[in-house]
Amino acid sequence: MTAPADRRKVLVTGIGAVTPLGIGADTLHGRWAAGDVGIADGFGRSSDFEPGEHLSIKEARRLDRFSQFALVAAGEALAQAGWIGGVPGAGYDPYRVACVLATGIGGQSTIESQLEVMRERGARQVSPLGIPQCMPNAAAAAITMKHGIRGQSFQVGSACASGAHGIGIALRMIQHGEADAVVCGGTEATITEFATASFRNMQALSESGVSRPFDLRRDGFVMGEGAGVLVLEADDAAREHGATPLAEIVGYGSTTDAHHLTAPDPSGTPASRAIELCLADAGAAPSEVDYVNAHGTSTQLNDAAETAAMKSALGDEATRIPVSSTKSAIGHLLGAAGAVEAVATVRTLLTGVIAPTLGYEVPDPELDLDYVPGESRPLVTANGHPPLALSNSFAFGGHNVTLAIRGVG
Numbered sequence: 001m002t003a004p005a006d007r008r009k010v011l012v013t014g015i016g017a018v019t020p021l022g023i024g025a026d027t028l029h030g031r032w033a034a035g036d037v038g039i040a041d042g043f044g045r046s047s048d049f050e051p052g053e054h055l056s057i058k059e060a061r062r063l064d065r066f067s068q069f070a071l072v073a074a075g076e077a078l079a080q081a082g083w084i085g086g087v088p089g090a091g092y093d094p095y096r097v098a099c100v101l102a103t104g105i106g107g108q109s110t111i112e113s114q115l116e117v118m119r120e121r122g123a124r125q126v127s128p129l130g131i132p133q134c135m136p137n138a139a140a141a142a143i144t145m146k147h148g149i150r151g152q153s154f155q156v157g158s159a160c161a162s163g164a165h166g167i168g169i170a171l172r173m174i175q176h177g178e179a180d181a182v183v184c185g186g187t188e189a190t191i192t193e194f195a196t197a198s199f200r201n202m203q204a205l206s207e208s209g210v211s212r213p214f215d216l217r218r219d220g221f222v223m224g225e226g227a228g229v230l231v232l233e234a235d236d237a238a239r240e241h242g243a244t245p246l247a248e249i250v251g252y253g254s255t256t257d258a259h260h261l262t263a264p265d266p267s268g269t270p271a272s273r274a275i276e277l278c279l280a281d282a283g284a285a286p287s288e289v290d291y292v293n294a295h296g297t298s299t300q301l302n303d304a305a306e307t308a309a310m311k312s313a314l315g316d317e318a319t320r321i322p323v324s325s326t327k328s329a330i331g332h333l334l335g336a337a338g339a340v341e342a343v344a345t346v347r348t349l350l351t352g353v354i355a356p357t358l359g360y361e362v363p364d365p366e367l368d369l370d371y372v373p374g375e376s377r378p379l380v381t382a383n384g385h386p387p388l389a390l391s392n393s394f395a396f397g398g399h400n401v402t403l404a405i406r407g408v409g
Contacts, residue, residue: 007175010250011408013243014083014231015343016076016185018069020044020224020330023054024076028340029347032329033355033376042209043191044224044331062129063142064107065189069227069336070139071146074183078147081231082243086147090181091241094150098179099140100170101155101229102162102186104335104395107134109192139187139227151179157335159395160295161254162186163228164338164403168252170232180237186339187227196223202262206298211332212359213296213325214303214371221297224331228340247346248406250388251282257398263301264394268308271400275313275390278402284388286317290381291354291389293345294371296325297332298359306392307367324372328358338393342403345391349407352379352387 017024020038021031031038038044046069051060054072063071083090087097110133118126132138137155144153152173156166163186170182199205206220233243255274259265279286295306311318326341327333333340348354353376360373381387387407394400 009235009248010171010174010232011235011238011245012230012247012249012346013233013238013245014077014081015246015346016073016229017226017340017343018046018049018073019226019340020046022048023072025343025347029344029351029355032326032344033353035358036329037358038330039211039222042206042222044222045191046226064110064133064138066103066107066187067139067142069189070101070187070229071142073185073227073229074143077229077231078183082241087149092181094148096151096180097149098151098170098173098182099144099149099153100166100182100184101140101143102157102166102335102339103136103139103155103188104157104159104162105188105190105195106136107138108190108195110134112192112194143183149183158399159397160332160334160337161393161395161399161401162335162338163340164342164391164393164401165254167230167249167339167342167403168254168401171249171252174232174234181231181233183229183231185227185229186336188334188336189225190334191223191225199223204299210359211298211328213294213298213328213357214364214367215360216362216364218298218300218303220299221327222331224333226333226340227336228343230339230342245408247349248408249403250406251278251284251404253277253281253402255400257400259398262396264305265398266301266305268305268312270398271305271309271394272312274400275309275402278390278404282404284404286314288382288385288388289314289317289321289390290387291348291379292321292323293341293389293391294323294325295392295394296327296357298327302394303367306394307369310369318369322354322370322372322377324355324357328360338391338401342391342405345389345405348379349387349389349405354379
């Protein structure tokens with residue numbers, strides 16, 4: 001299979017993360033690979049994050065937690081890409097750089113806190129920063145202002161597929177010449193009273209407080225928070241300013257279930273089609289896939305549907321390919337999940353280490369793929385090509401996204 005030859009090659013030149021395992025992309029993958037779990041008391045909180053240690057007083061005061069996460073993750077990614085001083089430091093025309101930052105919900109903590117202020121103290125006591133803090137595009141706006149980005153910028157919202165959609169849109173923008181570079185990813189900070197109650201009452205959350213994707217005992221997802229940001233650059237532009245490529249985004253496929261507002265299509269057919277579209281976009285066959293970072297939510301329905309989708313799309317190769325879920329270590333970061341998992345996938349390709357699906361101990365006889373139980377293992381490539389990984393994201397509303405990421409020599 002071959003991808004269109006006239007598209008620009010899109011490189012990942014920087015990655016950043018804030019997660020329940022700590023600050024930094026290396027920390028995310030390193031601790032996950034070591035078997036560490038960032039979940040406590042049934043939640044994946046980014047407890048190591050202290051705004052005052054990473055942000056100015058003004059930024060810490062004026063930004064909701066979800067925007068704070070994004071700004072810190074973006075700073076790490078841009079520094080790794082060599083963008084010291086932002087867009088001017090990278091030598092780009094600022095109107096040729098874009099920012100696509102995703103979130104599933106946005107500034108939920110601001111909404112809840114300001115509603116409480118209004119009810120207890122009256123409408124005149126509501127903060128004038130309430131709307132600027134809670135609006136879903138606030139994270140993208142904060143990044144553009146801090147780093148001098150003047151091209152397209154906006155927020156993507158497709159529930160738990162948001163972060164992956166943001167990366168896919170960024171890929172297309174560069175491939176088709178709308179931008180030379182895009183800062184993209186996802187962020188979420190929704191461990192709040194209302195959000196927790198709503199998810200719990202729809203019986204989506206784990207009663208055990210343990211995230212164990214694909215395990216027979218799985219009983220719901222664990223809410224997490226954090227952000228993942230990637231710097232994508234056109235190959236020619238990246239090399240012109242001396243960036244070191246970390247990986248290449250080679251494919252993007254997306255479909256919709258058109259089935260149910262919260263439950264996946266149990267057949268996995270639309271999700272399977274997203275995987276197939278992604279592989280076709282990458283010009284790759286299932287035999288070339290070396291690893292899948294699964295959506296793997298630890299819910300009964302999603303894990304079964306995703307397994308069915310992978311078996312359908314990957315055929316006989318499905319049982320060969322190792323599959324693991326980052327959510328087993330950090331919980332479900334909702335709108336940030338796809339981006340954080342893409343960051344973890346890039347680190348997998350760079351380190352050659354596949355982190356395990358933590359908590360997977362009791363196999364479900366209906367789910368029979370290689371979910372990498374127990375310990376990390378080396379990434380083994382097929383057919384001698386640079387390693388190729390897929391990252392799946394499937395969401396409430398039936399949104400399905402698969403990204404294909406290839407290692408670089």
